[in-house]
Amino acid sequence: MTSDTHDPEGQRASGERGEQASGGTAHSQDGHEGAEGGAERAAADSGEAGEAGPEARIAELEKQADDLRDKWMRAQADLENHRRRARKEVEDAREDGKKRTLAELLPVVDNLERALEHAGTATTDEAKSIVDGVNLVMRQLSQSFDRLSVQPIEAEGKPFDPAVHEAMSQIETAEVAPGAVAQVLQRGYTLGDKLLRPALVVVAKAPEREESAGPNGKSPDDGEER
Amino acid sequence: MSRVIGIDLGTTNSCVAIMDGEDAVVIPSPEGARTTPSVVAFTQSGERLVGSIAKRQAVTNAASTVFAVKRLMGRKASDENVEDMAASTPFAIVAANNGDAHVAVGDRRYAPPEIASMVLARMRETAEAYLGESVGEAVITVPAYFDDAQRQATKDAGRIAGLDVLRIVNEPTAAALAYGRAAEAAERLAVYDLGGGTFDVSILETGGGVFRVQSTSGDSFLGGDDFDRALVEEILRRFGERHPGVDLRGDKLALQRVVEAAEKAKLELSSAMETDINLPFLAAENGAPIHFESVVTRGELEALVEPLIQRTIAPCRRALADAGLAAKDIDVVLLVGGQTRMPRVQEVVTEFFGAAPSRGVNPDEVVAMGAAIQGGVLTGDVQEVLLLDVTPLSLGVETAGGVFTPVIARNTAIPARATKEFSTAVDNQDFVNVHVLQGEREMAEDNKSLAHFQLQGIPPAPRGVPRIEVALDIDANGCLTVSAQDLGTGAAQSVEVVPTIGLTEDDIERIIAEADASAELDKARRELAEVRSRAEALLHTSERALEEFGDVLSASEYEALKADLEGCRRAVERGEAEAVKAAVGRLETSSQRIGEILYEQAGGG
Missing domain, CATH: 3.90.640.10 (ATPase, substrate binding domain, subdomain 4)
Structure with missing residues (x-):
């Protein structure tokens, strides 16, 4: 640093220059209180030593004060943001814990459903009664899901919506409109307004292949998926 | 004060981080994901989808779902890597007028930085949603082997996404920062990065405030x-x-x-x-x-x-050989990429380098965290690390016989200026061609051409006599100016190097304007969706209220409510956001009347 208007070197340097300058130093030391008056007086008597004089010191201190105020305001803002974020993080963490737990359980639910799909063939009374029981378990489960605000995603026949549906493949069919979900392979769920797991679906496309080949000369759905 | 975010713009996934006090933290997306698939899709209705949602619809819309665009950044369509990729992607890769590889979707062509900008914009939005404030500045990482054009393309992508890209940082350097390596200490680092789809290994040398990438190698189809x-x-x-x-x-x-x-x-x-x-x-x-x-x-x-693990060893050997080092010269090995969590991978790495790798930083997030730390360094929030930028590749000129003569060696800290004297190759040659290139290969044609110009008016003289000084000057932002001066006559010529590849300033301005327009369109669409779902919910509750409690209303109130219901339903069908909003307002007022009466009755009775 070459300029001697900056403390503490500045004060020391001017102090060596004699009375006038040391007077200036004194001013700048109590300059915290009498800044205004000090500045005028210093301007009047500091003469050529003015570069280290009170007005420079005042400017210096004002700058310091501004800097500190700026830092303080930023710290305040940071703190406020931090608080807000901390609250949100706690909420997110809670949500995330719920999401993880549920995501672990969903395959079990899938398999219970698969078991019931195969249960139609049950013939004996005993077997039928077990199937009835499992059906009740499923009902109980869906009530629990309700209370946890876990909702199954409607998919069958709906327009394909990648926000909640994941396309596994396409099928040519006239049964549903092109671009609609032709078949649900695995049920999806939402948790509140968030996606827990997308429904895995097969999407319908029009039976005749009118769409031209891809711009590469390839049909749009050959090649790798990603 | 706007904050600086650090973005790891990956081939398959991208990640964004920010400094939170002393620490770099990864910002999860509003859906709770810590990384976002680098996938962009354009639907038939003209909507643009980014991330998981784009990935989920890929099979239904394969020709318009773009992924791995990082492999196309700053490359010509004739590049063999690009040709390989074009053969296997379901979306079309075409040559632009200047030969750049572009992506064609429908009848629209996109420059790779444009697609990348959509991913970057998503990362920015993720950060903004988390911070609750707007974000304007970013540090973005690129592979260490990216050349000038690829880095410039990445910067352009940032600009299109509305980000001021303060610095482009090498991925291994970012990883080293996140692992807390200091640029002052003299160390040799190996960064072993086994990601989802690519493998990279880099040898770094630190000291004097600089991370120098000595060599890189890898396998772009192993992960x-x-x-x-x-x-x-x-x-x-x-x-x-x-x-x-x-x-x-x-x-x-x-x-x-x-x-x-x-x-x-x-x-x-x-x-x-x-x-x-x-x-x-x-x-x-x-x-x-x-x-x-x-x-x-x-x-x-x-x-x-x-x-598969053994396939990573040959690139490690190559990287060491290129750096002129033996495995035992490596002081520290850093692991990047989720697959490095596998114990056997760590064992193989330990066996090869003879040093146990550093662990303890999430290998999926370490690059983004390093970028955030670099951002902190640039804003002064992080002080301990001094980090200078270096030129990733040598810069030089073509000389007689098509030989490439470096003027500024790679890994030189920038800003930098270097000069070299040349002469004529034949007698009475009155001009010289200055061909500026970038790369590490011996022959000019194997390197990347950056600029051509001529210095004319050299006085007749036997070959080898004229003294031509060529000066290369890179400023702090990595922009190169080349000048040539005839030291005999003082005649000089200089050019600012504008890459012959990539986007022009006009292109960028145009794309930014388009991006703004489509952002507005997206916003309008979102607004409509929101107001529509509010309207549908209100229709439902109002209808029920009318059915159950309609008899408390006077005949005129009943009719008014029915009319508002009908009006709202029609507005929803027409799908104009403003009209729906107005109708919702009217219906809210008229349906509240039921509640008011019921409460009055309850209060009175």
């Missing part, structure tokens, strides 16, 4: 996905042994369940010695359900993927 596939194949093989008559490959859902089970088993085997693969009702044979259950041990998985 954790290959490990998953190997385990999927094994599970299918085991299933096939037990049920030879059942083909799981034809059953999308069954296959998907096997893939998920394999991914999960792979993760579990990083901590457990064995895991159970349990897939009840996986398929059916003659109407009877088939359940699949099998145990996979860590040893079995290791045996399956050992050839």
Whole structure:
């Protein structure tokens, strides 16, 4: 640093220059209180030593004060943001814990459903009664899901919506409109307004292949998926 | 004060981080994901989708779903890597007028930075949603081997996304920062980065405030996905042994369940010695359900993927050889990429380098965190690290015989200026061609051409006599100016190098304008969707209220409410946001009347 208007070197340097300058130093030391008056007086008597004089010191201190105020305001803002974020993080963490737990359980639910799909063939009374029981378990489960605000995603026949549906493949069919979900392979769920797991679906496309080949000369759905 | 975000713009996934006090933290997306697929899709209705949502619709819209665009950044369509990629992607890769590789979707062409900008914009939005304030500045990482054009393309992408890109940082350098390596200490680092789809190894040298990338090598088609596939194949093989008559490959859902089970088993085997693969009702044979259950041990998985792990060794050898080092010269090995969590990978790395790798930083997030730390350094929030930028590749000129003569060596800290004297190659030559190139190859034609110009008016003289000084000047932002001066006459000529590849200033301005326009369109669409769902909910409750409690209303109130209901329903059908909003307002007021009366009655009675 070459300029001697900056403390503490500045004060020391001017102090060596004699009375006038040391007077200036004194001013700048109590300059915290009498800044205004000090500045005028210093301007009047500091003469050529003015570069280290009170007005420079005042400017210096004002700058310091501004800097500190700026830092303080930023710290305040940071703190406020931090608080807000901390609250949100706690909420997110809670949500995330719920999401993880549920995501672990969903395959079990899938398999219970698969078991019931195969249960139609049950013939004996005993077997039928077990199937009835499992059906009740499923009902109980869906009530629990309700209370946890876990909702199954409607998919069958709906327009394909990648926000909640994941396309596994396409099928040519006239049964549903092109671009609609032709078949649900695995049920999806939402948790509140968030996606827990997308429904895995097969999407319908029009039976005749009118769409031209891809711009590469390839049909749009050959090649790798990603 | 706007904050600086750090973005790891990856081939398959991207990640964003920010400094929070002393620490770099990864910012999760509003859906809670810590990384976002680098996938962009354009739907038939003209909507643009980014991330998981784009990925989920890929099979229905393959020609308009763009992924791995990082592999196209700053490259010509004639580049062999690009040609390879074009052969396997379902979307079209075409040559732009200047020969750049562009992506064609429908009748629109996109420069790779444009697509990348959509991913970057998503990362910015993620950060803004988290911070609750706007974000304007970013540090973005690129592979260490990216040349000038690729870095420039990445910067352009940032600008289009509305970000001021303060610095482009090498991925291994970012990783080193996140691992807390100091640029002052004199160390040799190896960064072993085994990601989802690519493998990179870099040798870095630190000291004097600079991370110098000495060499890089890798395999752009080797990653954790290959490990998953190997385990999927094994599970299918085991299933096939037990049920030879059942083909799981034809059953999308069954296959998907096997893939998920394999991914999960792979993760579990990083901590457990064995895991159970349990897939009840996986398929059916003659109407009877088939359940699949099998145990996979860590040893079995290791045996399956050992050839893949060994494939990383040759690039490590090459990188060491290029840096002129032996494995024992490496002081520290840093692991990047999720697949490095696998204990066997760590063992192989330890065996090869003779040093145990550093751990403890999440290998999926370490690059983004390093970028955030670099951002902190630039804003002064992080003080301990001094970090200078270096030129990633040598810059020089073509000389007689097509030889490339470097003027500024790679890894020179910038800003930098260097000069070299040249002369004429034939007698009485009155001009010289200055051909500026970038690269490490000996012959000019193997390097990347940056600019051409001529210095004319050289006085007649025997060859070798004229003294021509060529000066290369790179400023702090990495922009190159080249000048040539005839030291005899003082005649000089200089050019600012504008890459012959990539986007022009006009292109960028145009794309930014388009991006703004489509952002507005997206916003309008979103608004409509929101107001529509509010309207639908209100219609539902109002109808119910009218049915159940309609009799408390006077005849005129009843009719007014019915009219508002009908008006709202029609507005929803027409789908104009403003009209729907107005109708919702009217319906809210008139339907509240029911509530008011009911409460009055309750209060009175």
